[in-house]
Amino acid sequence: MKTKTVIFLLFISTFLNAQKNKEFSQYLNKKNEIKINLVNLIDSKFIDISYEYLINEKSSIGIETLFNFNSRNKDISKLNNLTKFSLTPYYRRYFSKKYARGFFIEGFSVLKSYEHYSFNETEHHPYKYIIRDKIEFSLGLSIGAKFVIKEKFVADIFLGVGKNFINYNDYYFKDIGRGGISLGYRF
Template sequence: MKKVLLLVFLFATAISFAQDKEKEYPQDKDKKHEVKVNVLTLVAGPWIDASYERLINEESSYGLSATYNTNTDESDLNYAITPYYRRYFSGKFARGFFVEGFGALFSARNYYGFSSNNEEFETGFALGVSVGGKFVSKKGFTTELLLGVGRNLVRDSNYEGFPRIGISVGYRF
């Protein structure tokens, strides 16, 4: 009889551990919006890059990033509007490793000939892929690393590739 009771007790204990849920953190509960600023572009270049991201569920999100060049003498990119979709590959709510597909409507300087006198800004559209990682604190602050590249599909110009790079900080609310 003791052996039967011991087996029943061990079975009940195993079931109770199997039903134990992962802890829910405050940043996962009813928080579906994020705002971010790319600090890498602020420090390394003359761009202001801000993003909004809407969390669909624990595995995916979509968002919009807007980049503006504050000094067109230093860089060829004038502005960019980049919508994106992300797919997360971790067991936690919309964080960890992700793959992103994006489109970018941008304006960049195009040089004609060998002289810089014949320059003008052209509008282009690029499609691309990025990879990255997102880290979220218990208070909802986010840090994100991102690296990607896209290809200009509109016309043949000197600005054929479209880079997407960033180290962003933000807040989930």
């Protein structure tokens, strides 16, 4: 009788463990995501693309790149700074019972290149400006949520803040913001 009970319990535990593994097994071959940030595309007309690798059901790493392909604004007097390029690596920790989705906290860093415009008004040249290329490095935290539709389409919404450590002064870019609504594909 004891042997039959032990065999039955082993069978049940193996079956239950297989069910749990089956639940996550559909995700094991889909560990990559590629996304585009719609907020930057619509609002700033920047191309903001990210790649995310799912380490396991609770964490992921990724990198986001932002490119500005727009030429300079013709009315330069309305500009202070123009981002040219940024690179944002990040780590996310998910707090849902489902595989790499739901509420998350993100740690990120940003390496950003931009053109800084200084204005020098004189009698002869009322809108003379000086352009300087600048680079900044920032660290920060974000919170957000990831939604997965039909196990292959993803949507992220996130918002965060960070602090610059290189090339800031008291007026420009001491603190930075990060946010967006991204749509993408999991494969």
